[in-house]
Amino acid sequence: MELNGKVAIITGGGSGIGRATAIAFGKAGAGVVIANRNVEKGEEVAQFIRSNGGKAIFVKTDVTQSEDVEALVNLTVKEFGRLDIAFNNAGIDGSHLPLAQQSEKDVTDLLDVNVKGVWLSMKYEIAQMLQNGGGAIVNNSSIFGLNGYPTWSVYTATKHAVTGMTKAAALEYAQQGIRINAVGPGPIETPLLEVGTGGNPHSYSGFVPMGRIGQPEEIANAVLWLSSDSASFVTGHTLPVDGGVSAQ
Numbered sequence: 001m002e003l004n005g006k007v008a009i010i011t012g013g014g015s016g017i018g019r020a021t022a023i024a025f026g027k028a029g030a031g032v033v034i035a036n037r038n039v040e041k042g043e044e045v046a047q048f049i050r051s052n053g054g055k056a057i058f059v060k061t062d063v064t065q066s067e068d069v070e071a072l073v074n075l076t077v078k079e080f081g082r083l084d085i086a087f088n089n090a091g092i093d094g095s096h097l098p099l100a101q102q103s104e105k106d107v108t109d110l111l112d113v114n115v116k117g118v119w120l121s122m123k124y125e126i127a128q129m130l131q132n133g134g135g136a137i138v139n140n141s142s143i144f145g146l147n148g149y150p151t152w153s154v155y156t157a158t159k160h161a162v163t164g165m166t167k168a169a170a171l172e173y174a175q176q177g178i179r180i181n182a183v184g185p186g187p188i189e190t191p192l193l194e195v196g197t198g199g200n201p202h203s204y205s206g207f208v209p210m211g212r213i214g215q216p217e218e219i220a221n222a223v224l225w226l227s228s229d230s231a232s233f234v235t236g237h238t239l240p241v242d243g244g245v246s247a248q
Contacts, residue, residue, distance in 0.1 A: 012090030014041030026054030063117030134177025186242025209244030
């Protein structure tokens with residue numbers, strides 16, 4: 001799949017799934033804008049893409065702040081002239097505790113990043129894409145946005161929100177040339193999962209029908225397809241990429 005001439009934003013592009021997707025987009029020929037709170041990681045990914053012949057810039061971005069997200073889109077257009085694709089990937093998982101033991105701060109942070117951050121990103125991305133005549137947006141939901149899991153109640157709620165927001169927004173813009181979908185990753189070997197499992201992300205392998213956890217590149221491939229013209233008749237869909245977990 002080629003994205004020559006396309007311009008893409010990836011939030012949370014400094015590590016894990018975001019990093020893998022940014023690199024995949026760069027290889028496919030897109031101009032890539034990496035948005036990340038961590039400057040060192042974001043700059044490293046942009047430099048890696050450029051050193052391999054791609055086009056990429058880094059923009060320090062906090063997706064919970066409207067001025068940051070608006071500036072991100074404006075800088076994208078200033079640098080590349082347009083915006084065609086966005087992967088709204090930035091997210092956090094919070095504390096793994098029963099609902100009644102969650103702190104108000106943790107809940108507020110989860111809602112701010114995982115729900116408000118996706119809403120703000122789409123708000124400014126869609127406004128720009130309408131000026132281009134269309135585009136493709138992929139949001140990072142989760143298998144937690146399709147099912148319920150104990151001790152993950154608030155995180156699960158935020159990912160259900162992403163899944164629902166994806167469906168509704170897809171219907172709102174279906175006749176205006178903007179396709180909006182989501183991916184639903186299962187356990188993926190990322191720094192986030194490593195922290196959440198106490199250093200052994202592969203401990204989740206027994207939870208997966210395929211008997212292993214996934215790799216970031218496997219999610220990146222799904223995002224690349226949903227963003228490309230190969231998925232031209234797909235909108236409002238959350239695509240599980242989970243080794244069969246959601247089929248159980």
